[in-house]
Amino acid sequence: MSLTSGGAQADNPIVQTRFTADPAPLVHDGVVNLYTGHDEDRAYGFDMRDWRLYSSTDMVNWTDRGSPASLKTFAWAEQDNGAWAPQVIARDGKFYFYAPVRVAGRPDTVIGVAVADRPEGPFRDPIGKPLIPARTGAIDPTVAIDDDGQAYLYWGNPDLWYVKLNRDMTSTTGPVIKVAKPIDYQEGPWFYKRGPHYYMAYSSTCCPEGIGYAMADKATGPWVPKGPIMDPNAASTGNHPGIIDYKGRSYLFGFHYELNFALTPLHHERRSITLRQFTYNADGAIPRLPWWDDRGVDQIAPLDPYRWVEAETIAWTSRIGRDRDRPYRWAPGVTTAQGEDGRVHVTRIADRSYIKIGGVDFRRGAASFAASVARVHGRPTITLHLDRVDGPVVGSLALKNDDSPAWRTETAPVTGANDVHDLFLVFNGGGDALFDFDRWQFRPLEGLEISRRDQDASRRVRPASAS
Numbered sequence: 422m423s424l425t426s427g428g429a430q431a432d433n434p435i436v437q438t439r440f441t442a443d444p445a446p447l448v449h450d451g452v453v454n455l456y457t458g459h460d461e462d463r464a465y466g467f468d469m470r471d472w473r474l475y476s477s478t479d480m481v482n483w484t485d486r487g488s489p490a491s492l493k494t495f496a497w498a499e500q501d502n503g504a505w506a507p508q509v510i511a512r513d514g515k516f517y518f519y520a521p522v523r524v525a526g527r528p529d530t531v532i533g534v535a536v537a538d539r540p541e542g543p544f545r546d547p548i549g550k551p552l553i554p555a556r557t558g559a560i561d562p563t564v565a566i567d568d569d570g571q572a573y574l575y576w577g578n579p580d581l582w583y584v585k586l587n588r589d590m591t592s593t594t595g596p597v598i599k600v601a602k603p604i605d606y607q608e609g610p611w612f613y614k615r616g617p618h619y620y621m622a623y624s625s626t627c628c629p630e631g632i633g634y635a636m637a638d639k640a641t642g643p644w645v646p647k648g649p650i651m652d653p654n655a656a657s658t659g660n661h662p663g664i665i666d667y668k669g670r671s672y673l674f675g676f677h678y679e680l681n682f683a684l685t686p687l688h689h690e691r692r693s694i695t696l697r698q699f700t701y702n703a704d705g706a707i708p709r710l711p712w713w714d715d716r717g718v719d720q721i722a723p724l725d726p727y728r729w730v731e732a733e734t735i736a737w738t739s740r741i742g743r744d745r746d747r748p749y750r751w752a753p754g755v756t757t758a759q760g761e762d763g764r765v766h767v768t769r770i771a772d773r774s775y776i777k778i779g780g781v782d783f784r785r786g787a788a789s790f791a792a793s794v795a796r797v798h799g800r801p802t803i804t805l806h807l808d809r810v811d812g813p814v815v816g817s818l819a820l821k822n823d824d825s826p827a828w829r830t831e832t833a834p835v836t837g838a839n840d841v842h843d844l845f846l847v848f849n850g851g852g853d854a855l856f857d858f859d860r861w862q863f864r865p866l867e868g869l870e871i872s873r874r875d876q877d878a879s880r881r882v883r884p885a886s887a888s
């Protein structure tokens with residue numbers, strides 16, 4: 422199958438290496454930075470200790486950027502649980518991270534603020550105390566800056582509150598205001614302005630939760646309920662919106678529990694972030710969307726394999742095996758780890774596991790494949806399949822047995838890879854920790870220099886289609 426007309430389609434949920442919840446996307450500098458909550462692998466109820474970051478430029482392949490912040494960021498907070506829904510905003514060259522946490526010995530929650538110079542952090546606490554002191558229902562902060570420069574922080578379950586932020590984004594001004602909430606409002610507010618309209622999306626009708634929204638003519642309301650975006654579904658107790666525009670398309674993030682149900686028929690708070698594309702109506706209304714499916718969104722532009730690609734750039738991986746007819750089942754997997762220097766790599770690669778990269782544009786042909794690897798055990802192989810996990814093989818790299826932790830590059834010839842294809846890196850060998858994997862790159866066939874015209878064509882944007 423050659424996908425020469427454009428790119429691939431994503432898979433829902435968009436992260437399989439961890440359980441993720443409470444999506445908070447931030448578009449900055451041409452990149453979607455998706456901040457998430459993180460449900461521990463063995464969670465029963467909410468068991469959340471850090472936040473995660475994933476980034477994408479095509480909405481199909483997501484790069485694991487590690488943990489930008491954790492409960493340790495807030496030294497005064499309870500350290501064993503409570504890292505609930507965050508949001509990040511950029512202002513004046515810095516990034517401000519707002520999140521609810523708990524304080525030892527208090528039944529209520531508080532909201533903390535942290536700041537960083539880069540989207541991936543590390544975030545640090547500039548005030549050494551809660552930004553919003555303990556209050557009933559002080560969870561799920563959402564932040565936006567109005568056209569006049571005034572920033573607003575909303576939050577709340579089951580009521581909806583806001584306060585104005587000072588220009589420094591780390592202090593408040595004026596009173597905390599409780600607003601008249603839409604009747605089905607529950608939690609998880611997502612506040613933003615688009616054109617002349619102010620929007621408040623939220624998790625609705627607990628439980629199970631759908632997604633609703635309201636609109637207003639100014640940042641402080643009154644909020645006029647506009648009905649559901651997504652009806653609740655009995656298969657999912659929770660939901661939680663994050664909404665962005667990116668490269669001319671509009672996206673709704675939320676979550677479901679399908680990877681949990683791949684493990685067990687029992688409900689646990691082990692959630693997975695999902696994604697859907699939509700188109701606003703001419704009057705600014707958000708259309709009613711169906712429940713999350715297992716198909717994600719169209720790729721915005723194919724991935725360029727002739728530059729180094731982080732190995733943790735993943736459209737789908739085999740930690741959860743899946744084919745379209747036989748929904749979910751466990752399979753040998755891969756995971757990701759973050760070094761002391763903040764860099765993320767793929768590790769604990771098991772025999773028969775794989776990483777799928779969606780919509781890779783080999784253009785007029787690849788000559789070789791290079792992988793940066795370390796801690797290689799035995800003689801594992803990386804076999805390069807196109808289109809399917811058992812699709813045509815265009816190359817195979819046999820790694821040298823070498824336990825050294827130093828990254829080194831190994832290469833193998835490639836034949837028959839051209840045009841746009843999904844790429845499956847399939848790992849084989851004895852055991853479940855075959856090697857560590859930092860990044861990979863193809864080299865084009867000699868003489869087939871990649872012209873500017875080809876590069877432009879490969880970045881051609883497909884017409885947007887609403888899901």
Ligand code: FUB
Nearest residue numbers: 458505506561608609661
């Ligand atoms: O993830 C913990 C809590 O669950 C969030 O703060 C709520 O919005 C709900 O998603």
